[in-house]
Amino acid sequence: MVVPWSLPLASPTPRVDLAIVGAGVSGCALAASLRQRGWRGSIDLLEIGRGPGGRAATRYSRQDDDLRINHGAPLFNIRAQTPPALVQALEQRGAIRPFSGSIQSLDAQRSLGPAIADGFSDGSLWQGEGGMDRLCAGLLDLASEQGGALNRRFGTLVRHLQPERSQAGVTWTLQDASGTAVAEARWLVLSGTLLAHPRGQQVFGWTQIPLEHAAQQLADPQLSAAQAQLASIDALASCNLLATLPQDSARAWLALPWDLLQCTPSAQERWGLRRIGVQALANGRCVVVAESSPAFAAAHLDVYGSRSSAAQVLGAKPEPAAEAQVLDALSEALIDLTGLPLTGAQTQLMRWGAAFPTPPGLDPSHRLCPVSAIGFCGDNLAGDGFGRIEGALSSAEALAEVLVARL
Ligand SMILES: Cc1cc2nc3c(=O)[nH]c(=O)nc-3n(C[C@H](O)[C@H](O)[C@H](O)COP(=O)(O)OP(=O)(O)OC[C@H]3O[C@@H](n4cnc5c(N)ncnc54)[C@H](O)[C@@H]3O)c2cc1C
Incomplete structure (x- = not known):
């Protein structure tokens, strides 16, 4: 039986078993895939945007009820002979349909x-039913209906990562731009590259790369190697x-x-x-x-x-x-x-x-860094689905498979 992480009652910050940064396809797929594997621990899903979807989101308007725009990916293709299991589950619940x-x-x-x-147009072609955001919404429905706490924290930028190693393992504290803790977690998964990449420094003037800083504190060679590979993805x-x-x-x-x-x-x-x-x-x-x-x-x-x-x-x-x-x-x-x-x-x-x-992306052997209680999923993992929704889905399933045994 899975025993949820026990927490001190007076904790000022919500503590969870797993924090997932990013509610794009891969972050939502990870939550769904973990639940499908029977894991019921608590999850915080933290996302900058106002809703799920990331680069496969649909834009709405407060002024125009009928407006919906697939402003990122308008469809997705599956090339693998054995599609990610989530594709069938999404089709069965009517969240996606053939393009x-x-x-x-x-x-x-x-x-x-x-x-x-x-x-983007070979293999089997799919689209969200009614909008591409149905893909992520369907994944979150799949995750929620299986039970277990799933807190969706939209409009939340995770800006700093503070790991703390103790005898019990690593605890991750996630902070927003003001340094306020927004979550504490026993395991962390990053589904985008923003926190691992010099882009934050170059474009937004951040003083450090959050994951590089965390890797230095943890002195974990595998995490340092993973961060360096993520940082080199153009x-x-x-x-x-x-x-x-x-x-x-x-x-x-x-x-x-x-x-x-x-x-x-x-x-x-x-x-x-x-x-x-x-x-x-x-x-x-x-x-x-x-x-x-x-x-x-x-x-x-x-x-x-x-x-x-x-x-x-x-x-x-x-x-x-x-x-x-x-x-x-x-x-x-x-x-x-x-x-x-x-x-x-x-x-x-x-x-x-x-x-x-642009390739090569993160070597899949680094998708899980167990010593530092951190994992990675997303279309940035090297492999056939690289740079596509298929890769976001399959990277989440592959991570869930190895993560579930550790959680
Ligand atoms: C214009 C366009 C067209 C595309 N067309 C296709 C296509 O035809 N077919 C196809 O297969 N793919 C297409 N893609 C690519 C596809 O959209 C991506 O491969 C897929 O959506 C990636 O999902 P992901 O979860 O890996 O990453 P993302 O969708 O990028 O999700 C990461 C999420 O994390 C959030 N995030 C990141 N950092 C933080 C932080 N610090 N705090 C909080 N939240 C954070 C982001 O806001 C984002 O929502 C297209 C992409 C674009 C932009």
Whole structure:
């Protein structure tokens, strides 16, 4: 029988058996997979964003009830012969379904062709039922319905990691930007690279890399090696134009022969766009999401969308004038490429600073550092699913398998 960690009653900070930083696909999948394996200890799931999803989130609007925009991944593909077990569980509960849209490609001469191998469109294709955020919501439902405490702590930035080693093992205290403890845990899992990467110093002016600092305190060679590998992962950025179109202008976009258009390398060079998606909304409206090429995003790295977590939570200053220029450039490229107007569109910028990690990623032999009571999951683990939702799911399942015996 699993005995939950016993806690002093007067503890000022919630203490849990496991803290998971990040409620993207991998963090949510880890919670679900641990529960599926019968583990019922207490979990804190801490997430900067207002809800689950991470790079597979859906954006909503307080002013517009019908608006929903898949502003990160619009679908996912499973290439492994044996898919992650969670895929079947999610399909059975109606959280995901086979992707039903049409994918085509476009070259620099505006010739349409069949889908090209861009890594995201081979294998079996899936989408969230009603929105990509159903994927993470479904994973959290799967985790919750099995029992055991699962505290979802949205809007919570974990900024500092304080490990303390005692005879009983390591205790992790997680602190926010003001240094206030937000959780204490017997085990810690990081599902993103932010706390392990120099990006925090370069972009947000942090004075140290939180995981590097913790690894130095713990003097655990395996953890130091894992942190160094995570710190060396580069990522390509993506600037996404989100254009919400009224019924009149939406008609032409909804009549296009594709739902997702991949730009060939020559088209990316010409228009600075990598992929374009049309998402239908209620009442005949639609959203067009134009994902920039990596080169375009790299040239505009310092421009944040005012609704990005970089701007909202991490203190990066939005610059409306620069943002408007990027939006104009993306809109012009989109109009020129498709020949369709964006009349009456409401446009927003979604800028992903680290959209697509570049290989090799974290060696899976470091996914668990037992001496330091810490583990890692996410699409940043080396392997076939690297940089994709499949990798986020399979890395969580692989971690759950080795972690469950230790918890
Ligand atoms: C524009 C775009 C298009 C994409 N298209 C596809 C596609 O077509 N197919 C596909 O398979 N994949 C696609 N991807 C990639 C896919 O979205 C990712 O592989 C997957 O979502 C990664 O999940 P994850 O859990 O590993 O990481 P993330 O989704 O990044 O989750 C990590 C979470 O941790 C949170 N977090 C990080 N640090 C902290 C902290 N210190 N405190 C609190 N919270 C923290 C973050 O806010 C985030 O929610 C796309 C990505 C982007 C950006």
